[in-house]
Amino acid sequence: QATKIGKINLAATGKDLMDEEKQEITIDLYTALEMENDIIDERAPEIEKNQKLGLLLGFLSVHDWDHAQLLFERLAQLNPVEHVEICDALFRIVEKTISSAYSTYCQTHHKITRNMDTHMMDASSVSSPSYLVDLPKEFFQMLVACGPYLHRDTQLFQKVCRVLKVYHASSKESARTAGVMSPESQVEEALGSCLLPSLQLIPANPAVDMEIWGVLSLLPYEVRYRLYGEWEKDTEQNPIVLAARQTA
Structure with missing residues (x-):
């Protein structure tokens, strides 16, 4: 009985966060996206005038994530990822980082689909994957840098969701060093820092909804x-969302 009460209390934690000081707020998604486009146009000249932003773009262009991350942290107040050029360069380095994991996903997904079609797959082949996918810590740092702006590339959004799924599944088969952030915590961080905020700025898209679920x-x-x-x-x-709330 005590265990059940404990679980209920844990579940209530999130609900309490939502109910506490909850107000009726309307968010006009398309107003938010229009505002974002206006901000992009307004800030476009900054890339040419601000050497630090140009340096960040250069680091991303050569896939030098270590130095790029330092600049993302130092330039946080400028919100550099809002610039289309920087955002696109960041997306390219994310895609390169997950390319191997995504290939594994495609091969595994194709194999499972083929086995299902021929009725050859048993439950153990799903619950005990024979592959190992290990995503580097830099990938999760990149997602934090992307923040809500991953909404600009729904294809990459779906790829990220897919590699997170195979990463989570394969991590159960691998031994993790004590003291290292657990795969579950990393998936949770990716959802909280990037995927869920980005989802709020994506117009209705069943494919995206299915992947994030x-x-x-x-x-x-x-x-x-x-x-x-x-x-x-x-x-x-x-x-962007805050501005949309104020004008809705």
């Missing part, structure tokens, strides 16, 4: 509720 469903329900609550509160820090 595939990631969310990997987590215990109490963790999902907590993420939902944090997501609602964190949107207040998104200037």
